[in-house]
Amino acid sequence: MSADQKLYEGKAKILYSTDDPEVLLTRFKDDATAFNAQKRGSIRGKGEINCAISTHLFRLLEARGIQTHFIDRPAPTEMRVRAVKIVPLEVVVRNIAAGSLCHQTGLPLGMVLPKPLVEFYYKNDSLGDPLLTRDRLLLLELATPDQVDQLNAKALQINEILSDFFQQCGITLVDFKLEFGLDSAQTLLLADEISPDTCRLWDQSASDPRQRVLDKDRFRHDLGNVETAYQQVLERVLAQTVEV
Ligand code: UDP
Secondary structure (H helix, E strand, O other), X not given: OOOOOEXXXXXXXXXXXXXXXXXXXXXXXXXXXXXXXXXXXXXXXXXXHHHHHHHHHHXXXXXXXXXXXXXXXXXXXXXXXXXXXXXXXXXXXXXXXXXXXHHHHOOOOOOEEEEEEEEEXXXXXXXXXXXXXXXXXXXXXXXXXXXXXXXXXXHHHHHHHHHHHHHHOOEEEEEEEEEEEEOOOOOEEEEOXXXXXXXXXXXXXXXXXXXXXXXXXXXXXXXOOHHHHHHHHHHHHHOOOOOO
């Protein structure tokens, strides 16, 4: 199976067609962007690390009954995935207040939320990925009411599985972003990636708030040691076997 035509180049990944129209190939890049691509850089080894972490987490979720686009990982930075039509929503799940939730509501950084919060953002760079209400999302016909309910339920289920998993790694899953796609049978599959680029991950063994950050916030806020943090997540994730 060889990579064929480049279909799309995003900030962190390139998508290629393959000789099977139902299968695409994703190549993970070392490039990093933040703040709607206003900050750009590169994190050495990130493509391989994020591909490996995403692979492990997709396998874990599949083993727990969550349908994903993941097929296999034919090379260190490559993932074969099922072709889906991406729903233009970023589904964010939060367990602890951080990032835009703090900026927009005044909640203190690190506050444990009484229950997980699911939010929908419009995946639209020119509009700056705005936060949507359910009614706005339906108005824009980004998903059907039934799909919104399914996305909400799946996001919460994924949060339970991933929170438990990261807990075993000595890592707190603060928040994360998911993307979903529809396959040819109109089934919602978890798509994109799950990695330190898309999750906030705090090391439970670090007391200093700057030291505990093991995710893209190290790049966003110039905290240094970005590669080491990503590598640390990879090692801890791979140390936990996935029971199928
Ligand atoms: N996130 C992401 N891509 C985005 C926006 C957010 O992967 O385009 C992730 C981010 O890494 C964090 C979570 O979603 O784990 C919540 O992000 P938030 O809304 O707090 O935005 P930020 O502070 O990153 O601007």
